[in-house]
Amino acid sequence: MAPTARELARRTVRDGILAAARARLTAEGPAQLSLRAVARDVGLVSSAVYRYFPSRDDLLTALLVMDYDELGAAVEAADAAAGPDPGRRWVAGCRAVRTWSVAHPGDFALLYGSPVPGYVAPAETVAPASRTTLTLVRVVADALDGAPAGADGAGAGAGTGAAVGAVADGVATLRAAGIELPEEVLVRMLMAWTTVFGTISFELFGHYVGSVSDQAAYFDEVVARLADDLGFSATFG
Template sequence: MGTVTTTSAPGTASTSARALARDHLTRAILASARAQLGTVGPAALSVRAVARDVGLASSAVYRYFASRDDLLTALLVACFDEHGEAVEAAADAVDPADLSGRWSAVAHAFRGWALEHPWDYALLYGSPVPGYEAPAQTVGPATRVTRVLMGLLVDAAAAGVPLARPDEPAPGPAFHAAMTGLRGFAGADLPDDVVLAGLAAWSGLVGGVTLELFGHLDNAVGDREAWFDALTRRLDPFSPSRAG
């Protein structure tokens, strides 16, 4: 048999090469901008410094990202997606019926990613960047972690798991009215005590991790793993002890 030789259509190889080169430079620009988060912070992110770092003129960087805000948006999307993937994978690895186990996995994955990426975490959960308004394309990635927690709440409500102690007062009509958007986000008409328990757990988790990463536990908390394990158990809205 003779040798079969295939050839690309004219222009295909060069088009593919350009796409690969563009993808490589896009990744390099994002990596450089992400590195800046740890040195100057997002508010001082400099396209000129990024261009210098990757060996391009500033005008060339703008062919990939039309503005500094576009670059910030790309960083937000990338970091939110990474964080969301880590939390989703942790939750999916636990028996769906084990709500407390899923909560613990979510909490530890949330913190684990934050400890590995402190400056990225600061971009996501720290002070807003002056003058920057996140566009709609960030909403999906930004809510990935929240959706995991909402999924736990929906499952708890469906299973009739009590999330409030008998002596706890009902949240009240003002709270119910204020949570309209959150119930819509959950895609279910969750009871107020379920919503409140979820918000309390979420607030405690973000607050605890933020305190740790921003240095507010220094000289106060020694064994951070023991501290976080205890915090996670205390915040657990699905613990049977809550109904005691």
Template sequence: MSAAGVRARVRAEMTEEIKTVARRHLATDGANLSLRAVARDVGMASSAVYRYFASRDDLLTALIIEAYDAVGDTAEAAADQPAGGDADRFLALAHAVREWALADPHQWALIYGSPVPGYQAPQDTIGPATRVIFKIAAIVEAAYRAGQIAPGPEPTGRYAEELAAVAAQFGPDVPPRLIGAALSAYFQLIGAISAELFGQLNNSVDEDRRGFFEFQMRGAAAFIGLP
């Protein structure tokens, strides 16, 4: 391997080590990351971290993108299972996302919890952030094109115009109502998982939270009109 190749590999390994340590800090300190503290745990001078990440926000962005891509990979893989109909695909996606969140609640909190004070997400995060919602919309679109969702009244108002602009990304004949229903299902999914992770179900649903989640997601699928 050439000297340049060795340097690139060492840089990649150090970048991953910094991110690994930063994730541990997320678990203990939340999103209030300190590059100095991360550098200390990695075993390098704080000034050396800036050769890999120009600022705390750059490091946060890298972690946020990876978290969005991880949950996006999980959602897409679950929804692409061949068995079952479109409602089953949506439910599989929903349960997979919940299981990912339960396994790594700190990454969930990073991307779906309270905004990080002073942090402004760059454009780079938009694509990864929309993978789950676009997968839900794709399931809804497939069901619609297969004739499995009955036509219904279209919404009216300014928000309906905004939904129409989003629906146009999927084709000129996709009803805005369906995109609105897909968005509603997505936000219900995020809200249901966050309520569970952040303690909102305590002393109300304690023993069968998976069953309650299934109940909520079946309601979301019914609202969309998935058979």
């Protein structure tokens, strides 16, 4: 059933509010986001914006869901376009994370920067937030396909069992998605995931100034070494 004119108009206004909020994320940062300021940007009185987003937290949640879904869709599309080779898929997926993040630094700060004081993300953000991670984990699972973790086939480190126990929720999420990996791989994948986003964070927040002259090339080197640590080779080109 096609949306009514009223529904289309409401969607247009809502999209405009979200677009204005995204612009303010980049200009001011997530912690400074204000419904009143966003209302001024879109030419509405505050009471009108409250009909779409009753509070700042509701607006933040909508932004989180939108951003996580947008990032996840970009990574999923890159993975699908890369073909069957896991090494090529790994590079494509990681590069898609960086490309989206560099294009949307304010949104990246909302997703992976400092927490917004007084805001706690609700459960509805979990599924969108998992899309990127699950895509990359599936690539690793396909790359290994029963092979031992690590380029040297090394076994689990001394703290692997405790580490996996500490990320039990993440393990349960993977299993619910039909992904089963050895404990050692799970720990290495967690390290890889945080390294990918940490490298991007350092780039966006200026921590590589004076250290890295070519951010894209350095990122590719990180991605290649992470693949080696996980037990397969990254494929570029």
